[in-house]
Amino acid sequence: MYKVWIVDDDSSIRWVLARSLRAEGFDVSDFEDAESALSQLRNDSPDVLMTDIRMPGMSGLDLAKNIRADHVGIPVIIMTAHTDLDSALASYESGAFEYLPKPFDLDEALRLVHRAVEPGGGEIKLEDDPNDEVNIIGEAPAMQEVFRAIGRLAKSNINVMVCGQSGTGKELVANALHQHSPRANKAFVAINIAAVPAELLESELFGHEKGAFTGAQAQRKGRFEQADGGTLFLDEIGEMSADLQTRLLRVLSDRRFYRVGGRDLVSVDVRVLAATNRNLEKQVAAGHFREDLYHRLNVIRIDIPSLSERTEDIPLLAKRFLRTSADELEVEMKVLSGEALTRMMSYDWPGNVRQLENICRWITVMAPAKSVSLEDLPKEILGASQEAVTQDWESALSKLVRQKLNMGEHDLIDDLSKRFESIMLKVALDYTQGHRQNAAKVLGWGRNTLTRKLKDLNLD
Numbered sequence: 123m124y125k126v127w128i129v130d131d132d133s134s135i136r137w138v139l140a141r142s143l144r145a146e147g148f149d150v151s152d153f154e155d156a157e158s159a160l161s162q163l164r165n166d167s168p169d170v171l172m173t174d175i176r177m178p179g180m181s182g183l184d185l186a187k188n189i190r191a192d193h194v195g196i197p198v199i200i201m202t203a204h205t206d207l208d209s210a211l212a213s214y215e216s217g218a219f220e221y222l223p224k225p226f227d228l229d230e231a232l233r234l235v236h237r238a239v240e241p242g243g244g245e246i247k248l249e250d251d252p253n254d255e256v257n258i259i260g261e262a263p264a265m266q267e268v269f270r271a272i273g274r275l276a277k278s279n280i281n282v283m284v285c286g287q288s289g290t291g292k293e294l295v296a297n298a299l300h301q302h303s304p305r306a307n308k309a310f311v312a313i314n315i316a317a318v319p320a321e322l323l324e325s326e327l328f329g330h331e332k333g334a335f336t337g338a339q340a341q342r343k344g345r346f347e348q349a350d351g352g353t354l355f356l357d358e359i360g361e362m363s364a365d366l367q368t369r370l371l372r373v374l375s376d377r378r379f380y381r382v383g384g385r386d387l388v389s390v391d392v393r394v395l396a397a398t399n400r401n402l403e404k405q406v407a408a409g410h411f412r413e414d415l416y417h418r419l420n421v422i423r424i425d426i427p428s429l430s431e432r433t434e435d436i437p438l439l440a441k442r443f444l445r446t447s448a449d450e451l452e453v454e455m456k457v458l459s460g461e462a463l464t465r466m467m468s469y470d471w472p473g474n475v476r477q478l479e480n481i482c483r484w485i486t487v488m489a490p491a492k493s494v495s496l497e498d499l500p501k502e503i504l505g506a507s508q509e510a511v512t513q514d515w516e517s518a519l520s521k522l523v524r525q526k527l528n529m530g531e532h533d534l535i536d537d538l539s540k541r542f543e544s545i546m547l548k549v550a551l552d553y554t555q556g557h558r559q560n561a562a563k564v565l566g567w568g569r570n571t572l573t574r575k576l577k578d579l580n581l582d
Contacts, residue, residue: 124239125166128152129159129173129185130201135224139172142228143235156180160188167193170238172222172231175202186218197238201226221273223266258294259442262432268295271424276302281374283419284397286426289476292397293357295426300353305393308352311345316358323366325382328373334383344381346373350390359419360400360411371415394419429471429478436467439475443482456489461496469503544579547572 126148128136136152143150151168153159157179159171171189173182186198197219220234260268272295275282282299284292293312300310318326325334329344345354356362362370373379374394378387396419405411429436440458448455458466471477481500489498496504519538526534546565554560562572575581 123147123149124169125149125151126235127159127162127168127171129154129156129171129177129182131155131174131177135174135201138228139231142232146232146236148235156182156185159185163189163193167196170197170199170219170235172199172201172235175200199231199234199238221266221270223261258291258298259438260432260435261438262427262435264427264432265435268424268426271422272298272302275299275422277304279304279393281393281419281421282395283402283421283423284395284426285402285423286397286399287428287474288399289474290426290428291475292399292426293355295424296353296355296395296397299395300355300393303353303393305352309349310353310355311349312355312357313345314357316361320363323362324369327366327370328379328381329384329388330382331384334381338383341381346379346390346392347388349392351392353393353395356394356396358398359396360398360402360405364410364412367412367415371412371418374415374418396420429474433467436478437463439478440466440482443479444486447483447486451486453486454492456485456492456494458485458494459496462494462499465496465499466503469505540579543575544581547575547579547581 124147126143128139128143128150129152130136130139131154133154136154140150140152151162153162155177156173159173160180171185173185175182182200182202186200189196189198199220199222200218201222201224203224219238222231222234258265258269260266282296284295286292296312297310300306313326315323325338325342325344327344327346329342329347330338332338332341369379377391378389380386381388402411402416402420406413406416429439437458440463444456444458466478466481473480481503484500485494485498488500491498523534523538531537547561550561550565551558554564558572559569562569565572567575
């Protein structure tokens, strides 16, 4: 029977975890502070230890470091209510096996414990603490996955592909990967492939010799040489031409290249991080992106969620951006009212985090008072009110009914009701990703009613 120790000053957390783990067949002991667990380690040891980060006395991170130093091989699962990147990185780099943000799903906690007791599952590989501050925040589950990925990749030189829509913060993630790598004391060089004219991109990446082309009045080092020993971030890699893709692949393979117009080989040691807002798999299938280059860059992939997928982070982000804008402009920080914040959380944010940051700058300059009301938001956020939307579809329905009556049609209720229910069903099933029971719930029907309606409307 595997032993699991739980260390947390919150008795309710200890009770819930202990009860669930015992039901799974584990031998469970719990402690209210780290010192008690360390004292017990003199006489016994667990197969897995779960600990909170912040407790009176010794912290969970210090406990994990002590275990790593004196009891190598015990996997430590760090639990924390502070779900930011710094906490995630600190957890992994203290030697933790895994990072579990609170409030957590019990099934997830049990899954981690089961994985930790698997042979070789709890191997600890991370060490050393970074001192750099990383400017990424987020409490949404999707962002926790990003933080986990960055933490797991700390101290690694592996090439990484960062994927996400424009404005989601791909360069911030790339910078965090660099800051927490063995190359942190070397250069981080970024280039947006889409922003450089195609005819200049080769020179921009690999440099050129004097006289290589008209206007090349002196030798120039390219981004690869500038990043030697450090990290090169290639943003919007999907925009690179086929010819340059071929040359990039050779450089990644050989770590050597010629400058434009040059005869001497230049050797570099560069970690490459790439980013794209395109579906590179589709581009590969269509023949627009080299498959071998894709696999060379896509050793590890990090997917960054859009802002609409992490709406619970909008209050945190807005507060950060409003404070930053106020500091930049040396004015009093604006505060969003409840109505304004609710409206911002219901907006789609096609420009993602970058758009939110710009909106916060606009609010800092244009909002007349410290407290920002709903009416103070820019028109693009306000959009059409719910009342206007309702009036629009009701007006359209009225016109449709009148047209059908003027054309002498009958049985309008039966016909329009079927069309109305068909639309409602399709939208509800799309919203619940095809889960019928959840779709029935949001529509206010029973599961049997939904099944019957699908059959009657030929949607089954």
